[in-house]
Amino acid sequence: MQHSPHITRLAEAATAAEQQGTGNLLRIILIVMVLGCVLTAWVLLRGYRRKDD
16 A cells, blocks of 8 residues: 555545535435424324314
């Protein structure tokens, strides 16, 4: 393994980070999916509540 300066390693890491691509999109999709499941559960459970008034 060759020794490379720190600046070269940082530049390579920055280039690799730009090439990842779908990380943010996947994160947004997962957040929306979890919020949708919570909202659906809340609506369904609210509808099954009995009114004893």
